[in-house]
Amino acid sequence: MPALQPHLTAARGIAETPAGPGTIRVSVDPRNDPAWERLVGSSRGSVFGSPVWISAIADTYGFDVAADVCIDPDGRPVAGLACTDVSDFRGVRQISLPFCDYLDPVLDSEDRWNELVGPRLARGLPLQLRVLEPGPPRDDPRFEHAAELMWHATDLERDQQEILAGFHPQARQNLRSARRRGVSVRFGTSLDDMREFHELHRRVRKRKYRLLAQPASFFENVWERFASIDAVTIGLASHEGAVIAGAVYLFWRDVMYYKFGASIAERLAVRPNELLAWESIRLGVARGCRKYDWGVSDPAQPGLVRFKRKFATEEGRVTVLRHNPTGYSPADSTAAHTLGELTSLLTRDDVPDEVTQRAGEVLYRYFC
Secondary structure (H helix, E strand, C coil): CCCCCCCECCHHHCCCEECCCCCEEEEECCCCCHHHHHHHCCCCCCHHHCHHHHHHHHHHHCCCEEEEEEECCCCCEEEEEEEEEEEECCEEEEEECCCCCCCCCECCCHHHHHHHHHHHHCCCCCEEEEECCCCHHHHCCCCEEEEEEEEEEEECCCCHHHHHHCCCHHHHHHHHHHHHCCCEEEEECCHHHHHHHHHHHHHHHHHCCCCCCCCHHHHHHHHHHHHCCCCEEEEEEEECCEEEEEEEEEEECCEEEEEEEEECHHHHHHCHHHHHHHHHHHHHHHCCCCEEEEEEECCCCHHHHHHHHCCCCEEEEEEEEEECCCCCCCCCCHHHHHHHHHHHHHCCCCCCHHHHHHHHHHHHHHHC
């Protein structure tokens, strides 16, 4: 295979530099660089490092994302770390990356980790990562374990009947109940399908959780990027002529990702989510996926954790790692408090939906 030629950038002040015997470290644009795509397209990568996902984030929020890649003497990429600077009223910080469930650095050794993270730490700015896999980042004493999230996945490399038999008995019972009650599921790939899901998602976020939703433009950018490679599907569950639950699924290599979900609380008695989960798993099997990634759940949402456990064959932890340089003083905590207060005000029932939606468009970038 010919050596890859990375598209170099001057982002973050990290130039082409030596990185171990015969190895160089370069800064590239992960939205279009073949070396980065090769790294995240391997078994060590995930959808959250994919060029299409990073492009959707950058297109929506204007973040300038760069990836540092180690290239061996044969021109092969062997390790990489994607990162962006965020500068707002909460301070200046480095994040790898905003609005990702997790994004493990692609590594082949502890030395590579030090080669990649060293220049980042030398900048004297905070650095935050979310990692799923065990390895050098978790063991690095320069990082505190700031939080932990639950993560689940389902093995799809089995016969469908075996997968179904592995569900919790309550899940199988709820599946039968959903069918008896006339719940139906359809899958679509159009922009209109994505917009229909976003409307449901926005309403549920406001009325059930009193939270703002990511802007419609983000979902449209996700659709545009992933639809171009046939890697996005929207599932919608209906009952008595109304859409009552939905989900957005992304595909990267041989993994199906459950990325967004929403359901109307008052209609959960007909069990739309169990039917949607099963039919989407069948879709993943049909597409030849080896794994169904349920994403992360906050331990403070035990109901969501219990739901995913009914289907999962694998459970893990995503650890939020945070490095604060010596002498660093975080931004005044009133900033986060103010965001919370604004969210509470803008998601009240007497606030028009169009105002709440506009608030998400303006404010959501500050929640990273």
